[in-house]
Amino acid sequence: MSFRDIGMKIQAAREEKGLSQEQLARLVGCSQSALSNYEKGKRRLYLSQLEKMAEVLDKPLEYFVDSLSSSHPPQPTSSDRDERFVKLVNLLGRLSDEEINEVMRYIEYLEWKRSGGS
Amino acid sequence: MEKVRGELKLDFSLTKKQQELIESVKSMAAQEITPFALQEEGIHREKMLISLARMNLLCPTVPKEFGGLGLDLFSTALVVEELAAVSPGLAAIVAATLHAAEPIILAGNEQQKKEFLPLLTGAQAGAAAFALTEPEGGSDLNIISTQAAADHNGYLLNGCKDYVINAGIARFITVVAATDMFKKKASLRIFLVPHHAAGVKIEEIYHTSGINLAPVGRIRFADVNIVGEHVIKSREAGSGYLLLTQTFDVGRALVSALAVGIARAALEEALNFAENRLQSGVPIKKHQAVSFALADMATRIEMARLMTWKACWLIDRGGDYSVASAMAKLASSTIAQEVTCLAADIMGARGYIKGTLIEQLVRDARVLSTIEGTNHIQRMVISSQL
Numbered sequence: 001m002s003f004r005d006i007g008m009k010i011q012a013a014r015e016e017k018g019l020s021q022e023q024l025a026r027l028v029g030c031s032q033s034a035l036s037n038y039e040k041g042k043r044r045l046y047l048s049q050l051e052k053m054a055e056v057l058d059k060p061l062e063y064f065v066d067s068l069s070s071s072h073p074p075q076p077t078s079s080d081r082d083e084r085f086v087k088l089v090n091l092l093g094r095l096s097d098e099e100i101n102e103v104m105r106y107i108e109y110l111e112w113k114r115s116g117g118s
Numbered sequence: 119m120e121k122v123r124g125e126l127k128l129d130f131s132l133t134k135k136q137q138e139l140i141e142s143v144k145s146m147a148a149q150e151i152t153p154f155a156l157q158e159e160g161i162h163r164e165k166m167l168i169s170l171a172r173m174n175l176l177c178p179t180v181p182k183e184f185g186g187l188g189l190d191l192f193s194t195a196l197v198v199e200e201l202a203a204v205s206p207g208l209a210a211i212v213a214a215t216l217h218a219a220e221p222i223i224l225a226g227n228e229q230q231k232k233e234f235l236p237l238l239t240g241a242q243a244g245a246a247a248f249a250l251t252e253p254e255g256g257s258d259l260n261i262i263s264t265q266a267a268a269d270h271n272g273y274l275l276n277g278c279k280d281y282v283i284n285a286g287i288a289r290f291i292t293v294v295a296a297t298d299m300f301k302k303k304a305s306l307r308i309f310l311v312p313h314h315a316a317g318v319k320i321e322e323i324y325h326t327s328g329i330n331l332a333p334v335g336r337i338r339f340a341d342v343n344i345v346g347e348h349v350i351k352s353r354e355a356g357s358g359y360l361l362l363t364q365t366f367d368v369g370r371a372l373v374s375a376l377a378v379g380i381a382r383a384a385l386e387e388a389l390n391f392a393e394n395r396l397q398s399g400v401p402i403k404k405h406q407a408v409s410f411a412l413a414d415m416a417t418r419i420e421m422a423r424l425m426t427w428k429a430c431w432l433i434d435r436g437g438d439y440s441v442a443s444a445m446a447k448l449a450s451s452t453i454a455q456e457v458t459c460l461a462a463d464i465m466g467a468r469g470y471i472k473g474t475l476i477e478q479l480v481r482d483a484r485v486l487s488t489i490e491g492t493n494h495i496q497r498m499v500i501s502s503q504l
Contacts, residue, residue, distance in 0.1 A: 002502065003502070007185060009156070016139035034438070037503075041502070042502075042503050042504075043438060043440075043503060044363060044367070044438075044440040044503065045360060045362045046360055046363075046364045047224070047225060047351075047357055047364060048225075050360055059275040060356070061354050061355065061356040062304070062355040062356040063356075065303075065304045065356035065359055065360070066301065066304050066354065066356065088298065089299055089300075090267055090268075090298065091267070093265040093267040093274075093276065093299060094269060094274045094276075096276075096340065096341055097340075107284075
């Protein structure tokens, strides 16, 4: 992850919108060279600046920062099973230590049942 | 200073208001802080915080409409340097409070500002804490484990934060947590947690080597309910990371000011010693070895101060300050450690006695290359933008 990832998303969104660097720079109130550095990841973007770009480029803020996600953890796909898995893990995050222990005991019970209950 | 040539007009002089601010801090510090500064373990912390609160200096960047002084970062850095020159621990309490308040000032809504910022201002002001570092992953946002799970009323916060400055004395804690364990960094949000919230527990206060006035500890959050109103930019997914990096970029300039204050105190102590300590019938300052060391110390401190000022100047003008701030922190923290050690060398065995100012400053300076992002992190920030 890096600001380079965010920069690449800016470039992609800008090109999708059919804007030149100069045009986008003018619309968000920065210089063309600054925008060029943002896209190359050589200059740090702050929230207010990215909010302006997101507005001009008709993208949610999340579109740009989603690229910050680490590539190591499994990424949710469109499959129903994966979506349910993501939901389950997020639900687990709300549980107390004791409740997580209960869930683990239940999973152990399911594994025991699947193995024939021996 | 008049324009000399060209269009560029630089001015390193302080305004009358800034000079008066420095004098008022110096005067208060001489009477109410310096006499107790060498007494560690926070025995006199409460009195010192009251002195700061009386001058509304616990978080001077808070805008006037919320009870603060509304100081710019440059003037705030001047205050931090003065405080660090008399009590690095007290300056660390202030720097941590400023850090905790910064996300609110930068991106908080009106209600959040009204609710939290006045807690840091006026005669009843208290400190605040910023909680990011974790016991396992440190400050690596890719493996952050503190999680805020969305529920019907807001979020449920679970996790542990470590090495939190102002743990146990903060009125509120600004907590960084992931809201999605797969997205981690991309899902970061900043939560404002009142110190008395159910489920907040101070697990340990550490006995640190330096900045002893500032309590540093580990805080656990167990099923802490956070209402949506206490989440900064609650409706804008993806805002947390950028806000966090901006907060750090501002904070680094203030840690740089803290370093300048520590280094300055070491130079003043060593200079005073060198002017009075006789060897071969003359003050040791007359010996070239000592005078050159003092000259090097003064030069490095000036470098550190100018870099701090430039970073603050850029921040106040909304310039591109990320690199300047990281460079200032990197240079100043290194210089503070070098200068305090040089001062200890000049003072000989006296600089090695527990309870002396130099011995304390050497320990205080050590923390500077760790806090607000280690110096290796500063190098990464700088090199990524070259």
